[in-house]
Amino acid sequence: MQTLGTTFLFVLLLIVHIASLLFNISEMSIHHTEAFGFFYDKSLLFDVARWSYETFGYNDFALRAPFLALHTLNVCLLYAISRIYLKKPIDSLLCVFTFMMLPGVVFSSVLISKATIIMSIALICVYWQLRFKRNAYLLPAISVFLDAGCSVLFLGMFFYALRHKNTQYMVFALVCFAINMNLFGINVSGHPQSYFVDTLGGLIFLFSPLLLAYYIYSLIYSLKRYDDFMSYVSVSAIVFVLILSLRQKVDIETLIPMSVVGLPVLIKQFLSDIRVRLPQFRRGYVVRLVCIIAFACMQTGVLYANKLVYLLDVKSHFAKSYYYGKDLAHKLKAMGIRAIQTQDKRLELQLRFYGISNNASKMLRPTTNCVHYDVSIEYLGKIIACYEIIQAPQSVRQNPQSPH
Incomplete structure (x- = not known):
């Protein structure tokens, strides 16, 4: 027994x-x-x-x-x-x-x-x-x-x-x-x-x-x-x-x-x-x-429960690199965006996995003040990251498939 x-x-x-x-x-x-x-x-x-x-x-x-x-x-x-x-x-x-x-x-x-x-x-x-x-x-x-x-x-x-x-x-x-x-x-x-x-x-x-x-x-x-x-x-x-x-x-x-x-x-x-x-x-x-x-x-x-750490100090969050990608992709899809470039090629790889290609003339650029932005990521009612959508520079548009 x-x-x-x-x-x-x-x-x-x-x-x-x-x-x-x-x-x-x-x-x-x-x-x-x-x-x-x-x-x-x-x-x-x-x-x-x-x-x-x-x-x-x-x-x-x-x-x-x-x-x-x-x-x-x-x-x-x-x-x-x-x-x-x-x-x-x-x-x-x-x-x-x-x-x-x-x-x-x-x-x-x-x-x-x-x-x-x-x-x-x-x-x-x-x-x-x-x-x-x-x-x-x-x-x-x-x-x-x-x-x-x-x-x-x-x-x-x-x-x-x-x-x-x-x-x-x-x-x-x-x-x-x-x-x-x-x-x-x-x-x-x-x-x-x-x-x-x-x-x-x-x-x-x-x-x-x-x-x-x-x-x-x-x-x-x-x-x-x-x-x-x-x-x-x-x-x-x-x-x-x-x-x-x-x-x-x-x-x-x-x-x-x-x-x-x-x-x-x-x-x-x-x-x-x-x-x-x-x-x-x-x-x-x-x-x-x-x-x-x-x-x-x-x-x-x-x-x-690591998201609770965002309430204390956003910049030093130890699991930051395991977030944003999926939530940002969902936000972009809700805005009707299926393709966009990013300044951060690591984020670009994450977005690509969730169905957001980089073959576009628009670029996602992070903003620091989160006053004027087009899309943001929020956890526990607090804005964690925010981005604006701009026209991609010509030099970047010529090579949209760079893996890095």
């Missing part, structure tokens, strides 16, 4: 989570980098996005459907891993809930991002190792040819095999790593520059500050005592990225997603710290757990 009840609560939690992500998708516009990739990138990532867009409907939901589906798979995989790894069924719910509340996970789940794909590969390998007590070979061998982000998985496999003195698996991991680096590589040319602080900031955004600190502590403790495979993968991801950032700028989206697969280790450490103590001595540890999870929830809450 406890298992059945926990499964029911998991399904309910998953439905609420997916509904919140769908709301997030409805509120945001396509980013200009996503729009550029949609029109010009021939990689598998955007091939999938284009196929979904053309198959399931010409809208944002269809565009992001494959990545939302993969994220849902990741949540289910993490729940299955937690049911095997954690002591009680209810512990799995805490693990899944924490995963759902990670700011970086929420952010990547609604974007055209390879982070979700890389995360799926790592979680499947961890589940296979826990469920069947055997090391995964087939999926890592396939993932060699997918992306450079899989290199972190091979490093984790190597150190895990080294610890267990498994020569066969160690050689396999090294070969996979070598082939992957040969195919995709990591550019180390140029003068060394430290991006350690920027990379650390990316990690903090992914986990939230308090959660990251305790997560690293839990992973190190697990390596010493439990020797879990998922700990090796997560530690390899974090250490590899931080070391690499001492020399160059790191593609966090590619290399850091696998760091989250050790989340059950964190929850195990959380609950172990509480349960090994007598009830009268647990209060401090319970408060610590609640504070860490609550802080992550607050940070994620800002992502969901």
Whole structure:
């Protein structure tokens, strides 16, 4: 009955989570980098996005459907891993809930991002190792040819095999790593520059500050005592990225997603710290757990309700580049405008995705004072951006299709 009840609560939690992500998708516009990739990138990532867009409907939901589906798979995989790894069924719910509340996970789940794909590969390998007590070979061998982000998985496999003195698996991991680096590589040319602080900031955004600190502590403790495979993968991801950032700028989206697969280790450490103590001595540890999870929830809450930030300071809004495009396109269509040029070519790509071409003699120009304007964007009753429509200069009209 406890298992059945926990499964029911998991399904309910998953439905609420997916509904919140769908709301997030409805509120945001396509980013200009996503729009550029949609029109010009021939990689598998955007091939999938284009196929979904053309198959399931010409809208944002269809565009992001494959990545939302993969994220849902990741949540289910993490729940299955937690049911095997954690002591009680209810512990799995805490693990899944924490995963759902990670700011970086929420952010990547609604974007055209390879982070979700890389995360799926790592979680499947961890589940296979826990469920069947055997090391995964087939999926890592396939993932060699997918992306450079899989290199972190091979490093984790190597150190895990080294610890267990498994020569066969160690050689396999090294070969996979070598082939992957040969195919995709990591550019180390140029003068060394430290991006350690920027990379650390990316990690903090992914986990939230308090959660990251305790997560690293839990992973190190697990390596010493439990020797879990998922700990090796997560530690390899974090250490590899931080070391690499001492020399160059790191593609966090590619290399850091696998760091989250050790989340059950964190929850195990959380609950172990509480349960090994007598009830009268647990209060401090319970408060610590609640504070860490609550802080992550607050940070994620800002992502969901980020439009409220416009009430405070418009210019510094962190999600500004994910807005305007869709709302502006709707305003222009309501005015009967189906083609217009813009001074900002990034905005032009966003408008193009929503059916506003740039093959026109008119131009959309932003205004700063919002006193005299032809079209405006308003959120929460406040004017966020305003534009005037002018005659396009002759030099611009001669080259209306410039992608940049």
